[in-house]
Amino acid sequence: MRNHKFFLLLFVLLAFNNIMSPAQEIWMKHSIPVLHRSSAYPDWKGLAAADASVIKDNDTFKMWFSGSGWIDSSDLCPRVRIGYAWSLDGITWSEYNDNPVFDINPDTSKFDSDGIETPTVIKDLSAPSHERYKMWYAGRKLMCVPINDHKFGYATSPDGIHWTRYSQNPVLIPGADSSWFNSFVSSPSVILDEGIYKMWFTAPDLILNGQPTDGKGNIGYATSNDGIDWSIYPNPVLIAGEQLNWDSASIAEPSVVKINNMYHMFYSALDQWGIENFQVGYAVSVDGIFWTKSTRNPVLQIGSNGQWDRYWASHPSVVYDNSDNKFKMWYTGRDTANIVSLAGYFWDIGFAESYFNTNVLPSIKWDNTIQCYPNPSQNKLVIELPIESAKFQIQVVLYNQLGQKMEIEIYPSGNLLILNTSLLANGMYYLDLNNEIAHSISRFLILR
Numbered sequence: 001m002r003n004h005k006f007f008l009l010l011f012v013l014l015a016f017n018n019i020m021s022p023a024q025e026i027w028m029k030h031s032i033p034v035l036h037r038s039s040a041y042p043d044w045k046g047l048a049a050a051d052a053s054v055i056k057d058n059d060t061f062k063m064w065f066s067g068s069g070w071i072d073s074s075d076l077c078p079r080v081r082i083g084y085a086w087s088l089d090g091i092t093w094s095e096y097n098d099n100p101v102f103d104i105n106p107d108t109s110k111f112d113s114d115g116i117e118t119p120t121v122i123k124d125l126s127a128p129s130h131e132r133y134k135m136w137y138a139g140r141k142l143m144c145v146p147i148n149d150h151k152f153g154y155a156t157s158p159d160g161i162h163w164t165r166y167s168q169n170p171v172l173i174p175g176a177d178s179s180w181f182n183s184f185v186s187s188p189s190v191i192l193d194e195g196i197y198k199m200w201f202t203a204p205d206l207i208l209n210g211q212p213t214d215g216k217g218n219i220g221y222a223t224s225n226d227g228i229d230w231s232i233y234p235n236p237v238l239i240a241g242e243q244l245n246w247d248s249a250s251i252a253e254p255s256v257v258k259i260n261n262m263y264h265m266f267y268s269a270l271d272q273w274g275i276e277n278f279q280v281g282y283a284v285s286v287d288g289i290f291w292t293k294s295t296r297n298p299v300l301q302i303g304s305n306g307q308w309d310r311y312w313a314s315h316p317s318v319v320y321d322n323s324d325n326k327f328k329m330w331y332t333g334r335d336t337a338n339i340v341s342l343a344g345y346f347w348d349i350g351f352a353e354s355y356f357n358t359n360v361l362p363s364i365k366w367d368n369t370i371q372c373y374p375n376p377s378q379n380k381l382v383i384e385l386p387i388e389s390a391k392f393q394i395q396v397v398l399y400n401q402l403g404q405k406m407e408i409e410i411y412p413s414g415n416l417l418i419l420n421t422s423l424l425a426n427g428m429y430y431l432d433l434n435n436e437i438a439h440s441i442s443r444f445l446i447l448r
Contacts, residue, residue: 025282025294025296025299025354026299026354027299027300027329027352027353027354028352028353028354029300029303029309029350029351029352030091030350030351030352032308032350033308033333033346033348033349033350034087034090034091034092034093034330034349034350034351035049035052035063035065035085035093035095035330035348035349036049036348036349037049037067037068037069037347037348038069039342039343040342041069041070041073041342042069042070042071042072042073042075043069043070044067044069044070044071044079044081044083044099044100045067045068045069045083045099046068046069046070046078046342047068047069047078047339047342047347048066048067048068048069048347048348049065049066049067049083049347049348049349050065050066050067050068050117050315050332050347050348050349051065051066051117051118051119051187051315051332052064052065052315052317052330052331052332052349053065053119053120053121053317054090054317054319054328054330055121055122055123055319056319056321057123059088060086060087060088061086061087061088061089061090061319062084062085062086062121062160063084063085063086063087063093063317063330063349064082064083064084064101064102064119064121064135064160065082065083065084065085065119065349066080066081066082066083066116066117066118066119067080067081067082067083067099067100068080068347069081076143076144077143077144079104079114079115080115080116080117081100081102081103081104081115081116081117082100082101082102082116082117082119082135082137083095083096083099083100083101084096084099084101084160084161090328090330090351090353091351096161101160101161101162101163102116102119102135102137102155102163103116104116104139105139105165110139110141110169111139111140111141111149111151111153111169111170112137112139112140112141112151112153112169112170113139113141114140114141114142114143115139115140116137116138116139116140116153117137117138117140117186118137118138118186118187118188118253118315119135119136119137120135120136120137120188120189120190120199121133121134121135121160122134122190122191122192123160124192127156129158130156130158131156131157131158132156132157132158132159133156133157133158133159133160134154134155134156134157134190134227135154135155135156135157135163136152136153136154136171136188136190136199136227137152137153137154137155137188138150138151138152138153138184138185138186138187138188139151139152139153139169139170148183148184148186149184150184150185150186151170151172151173151174151184151185152170152171152172152173152185152188152201153165153166153169153170153171154166154169154171154227154228166228168228171227171228171229171230172185172188172199172201172222172230172232173185174203175232177207177209178207178209179205180203180205180211180213180218180220180235180236181203181204181205181218181220181232181236182205182206182207183203183204183205183206183207184203184204185201185202185203185220186201186202186203186252186253187201187202187252187253187254187315188200188201189201189254189255189256190227191256191257191258193258193288195225196223196224196225197223197224197225197226197227198221198222198223198256198288199221199222199223199224199230200219200220200221200237200254200256200265200288201219201220201221201222201254202217202218202219202220202252202253202254203217203218203219203220203236204216204217204218204250204252205217205218212239212404213236213239213240216239216240216241216249216250216251217240217249217250217251217252217270218236218238218239218240218250218251219236219237219238219251219252219254219265219267220232220233220236220237221233221236221237221288221289233289237288237289237290237291238251238254238265238267238283238291238293239251239404240269240270242293242405243269243281243293243297245271246269246271246279246281246297246298247269247270247271247281247297248270248271248272249270249271249272249273250268250269250270250273251267251268251269251270251281252267252268252269252270252278253267253268253278253314253315253316254266254267255267255316255317255318255329256288257318257319257320257327258288259320259356261286262284262285262286263284263285263286263287263288263291264282264283264284264318264320264327265282265283265284265285265291266280266281266282266299266300266316266318266329267280267281267282267283267316268280268281268314268315268316269281269297269298275337276311276312276337277302277311277312278302278312278313278314278315279298279300279301279302279313279314280298280299280300280301280313280314280316280329280331281293281294281297281298281299282294282296282297282299286432286434286440286441287441289441290397290399290430290432290441292397292432300313300316300329300331300352301313303333303335307335308333308335308346308348308350309331309333309334309335309346309350310334310335310336311333311334311335311336311337312332312333312334313331313332313333313350314331314332314333315331315332316329316330316331317329317330317331320356325355325356326353326354326355326356327353327354327355327356328351328352328353329351329352329353329354330349330350330351331349331350331351331352332347332348332349332350333346333347333348333349333350334346334347370383370384370385370386370433370440370442371383371384372384372431372442372444375444375445376444376445376446376447377421377444377445377446377447378421378422378446378447378448379420379421379422380418380419380420380421380422381418381419381421381444382416382417382418382419383396383416383417383418383419383431383433383442384415384416385415385416385417385433386415394417394433394434395432395433395434396410396417396431396432396433397431397432397433398419398429398430398431398432399429399430399431399432400427400428400429400430406424406429408420408421408423408424421446424446425446426446426447426448427445427446428443428444428445429443429444429445429446430442430443431443431444
């Protein structure tokens with residue numbers, strides 16, 4: 001039998017183009033920001049308008065965003081708080097007159113007494129009317145220092161304007177020093193999916209202890225039945241450094257949209273810590289845990305010289321608008337690294353959109369028809385595919401327990417794929433299989 005050593009790589013490249021339509025990877029930017037900072041002192045958003053979270057509520061786009069500025073002229077340092085705006089087209093926005101709608105905690109002993117930012121908001125029609133809108137946000141306590149100590153808080157509202165903090169905040173905090181999310185958590189993205197709250201979030205690993213995530217920003221995943229008590233997936237679901245020259249240092253600030261059976265993630269990434277040129281990438285998943293990054297990343301790039309987003313194009317918030325079959329993105333843009341005065345720079349919110357090709361979505365799940373044996377395995381694993389899938393090219397991606405992609409030899413034979421597992425260490429592994437019509441996640445154990 002012929003040895004197809006590069007069979008895995010070939011299948012990945014071929015099938016990836018079937019799943020990743022170029023349509024949602026080509027974005028048209030609006031030429032100027034759609035929501036601005038005020039450039040005034042001591043205004044609450046004098047320095048920046050950023051970190052948008054947008055939902056479409058009937059025919060209205062609703063945005064919650066971070067504003068960086070001052071409480072009043074006696075404030076010793078800028079604070080970040082949350083404002084609200086609405087729009088009928090996603091481009092022309094009306095800001096609430098009494099912004100910010102969500103302020104820092106007046107109790108200076110609390111985790112969110114210095115700043116609150118990076119909100120994610122959903123509208124939950126199953127919730128009581130006084131909790132119809134739900135917000136998760138990053139709060140910080142340390143004042144006037146660049147050190148991040150963010151934890152996640154939770155708040156509810158009847159109208160998206162008047163918010164009540166959860167009394168037992170914070171609801172999610174960084175892990176122990178030995179964990180991959182040992183420093184701070186930020187930029188949550190939450191969806192309500194079949195009765196389960198699912199969150200993707202930013203979590204840098206700044207304690208160097210021999211983990212693959214050391215020194216990098218990564219994206220984690222958590223689930224909850226009530227939006228308060230969260231179970232964190234043991235490993236990051238997206239790790240920096242897999243696509244060199246654009247995501248080497250950090251990936252962060254996810255925005256996740258689920259359409260039919262597919263999860264779509266848009267996220268920021270950074271190549272070097274010393275040059276904060278965040279740009280936006282794209283990945284897809286069939287379960288929200290194992291993601292395939294687009295080979296066309298970054299899909300939304302920084303602007304050219306002289307444009308308002310020349311330095312940053314980051315923190316996407318994406319909505320799928322089925323009225324015109326488009327992804328719509330609001331993102332944070334900057335045109336300078338160093339801010340020396342209130343005048344003459346941008347740190348605002350921009351807009352971009354992309355047509356979405358719904359024809360590439362999977363229509364069949366394989367979860368109950370894929371067979372992998374023997375399991376546990378030693379030196380060989382056989383994947384038995386449904387007969388009807390044999391005419392389609394199969395993408396096979398192997399992950400270890402840390403969510404890292406692994407190379408492996410594959411020998412195709414009819415509707416069987418035979419994997420050479422002799423070089424794999426003991427432990428749990430995950431197979432992500434998909435083609436034009438179906439997807440499956442399978443798990444197997446190497447035990448010798």
